Amino acid sequence: MKAISLIIDNQKVSAQEGDILLWVALKNGFYIPNVCALKERAVPFAGCRLCFVEIEGYPEPVTACTETIREGMVVKTKTATVQKLQRAAFELILSTHHVNCGHCGKNKKCELQKIALHLKVRLRSKRFRLIxxxxxxxxxxxxxxxxxxxxxxxxxxxxxxxxxxxxxxxxxxxxxxxxxxxxxxxxxxxxxxxxxxxxxxxxxxxxxxxxxxxxxxxxxxxx
Ligand code: FES
CATH class of the missing domain: 3.30.70.20 (Alpha-Beta Plaits)
Known part of the structure; x- marks a missing residue:
């Protein structure tokens, strides 16, 4: 494997050619919301639609869990467009999720709490009707x-x-x-x-x- 470098949120990052963007970003401290990705899974499920990023030269945002890195890639993880997509996907997930954190054994270790904090979205979202x-x-x-x-x-x-x-x-x-x-x-x-x-x-x-x-x-x- 060849070492290559890319730019994430204006910072230079080194990784191995062929690595998946989501794992490279997370490993280097750039949090990208995700719930469906698994490192062991060679073909990503890409079902949660939370991990959108923008990549220079791409016509539209892409999911970081399906993107293989390449030399010189310039990635933005927190643009307004990215956050709008991530918030919509997150609030849709919340529309069927029973929120009772205080009584949940996953409290403080739940990925939804982490994402809510990151996206500044309330866990009891009012945008979509709770079903x-x-x-x-x-x-x-x-x-x-x-x-x-x-x-x-x-x-x-x-x-x-x-x-x-x-x-x-x-x-x-x-x-x-x-x-x-x-x-x-x-x-x-x-x-x-x-x-x-x-x-x-x-x-x-x-x-x-x-x-x-x-x-x-x-x-x-x-x-
Ligand atoms: S982590 Fe779920 S779509 Fe990428």
Missing amino acids: PKNLPLDESHPLFTYDPDKCVLCGRCVWLCREQQKVGTLNFAYRGFEMLVTTFGDSLAGVANCTQCRKCVDACPVGALLFKEEQLIREEHNA
């Missing part, structure tokens, strides 16, 4: 809970379970607003083939998949 799914919390798995009302459909857990671990316990089901991460038969009680590798929970950027001990610690804290 909660109102689905019950599933506590049937011995290790973790699954709250579909908090899931942002980033697909990290599905990809790790299906493509990396070759288990396939978790998958997407239904379409459009009804889309869900679920298991065969829509019940975590049906997780007979789960190997308890814990990767899905570790990768969840929000509080949708939470180890039961994290949930308990939060409950004790709030008691």
Whole structure:
């Protein structure tokens, strides 16, 4: 691999040819909102649409998780256009996300809180009507809970379970607003083939998949 340099937000950065822009930016301290990207994933999902950046010479903003860096590339991560796109994508995610940070085991470690701070957007956004799914919390798995009302459909857990671990316990089901991460038969009680590798929970950027001990610690804290 050849070392090359590029400019991100007016600063020169060195990286390896072929690296993905999102990881280069994050590694060098330039935060770009993201929830669906996974380093292990060779073909990015690019589903959350949060990681827009502008690149000199490009006709329109592009997603940093799908962009391979090249020598001399000039990248802007915080222009008005970029932030407008990121805010719209973020508020759409929030429109189906059940916000109850004070009672969530992911409080202060949640990617949505980090993004809200970065974009100066309230977690209870008024721009889009809140459309909660109102689905019950599933506590049937011995290790973790699954709250579909908090899931942002980033697909990290599905990809790790299906493509990396070759288990396939978790998958997407239904379409459009009804889309869900679920298991065969829509019940975590049906997780007979789960190997308890814990990767899905570790990768969840929000509080949708939470180890039961994290949930308990939060409950004790709030008691
Ligand atoms: S991180 Fe790039 S689209 Fe989700």
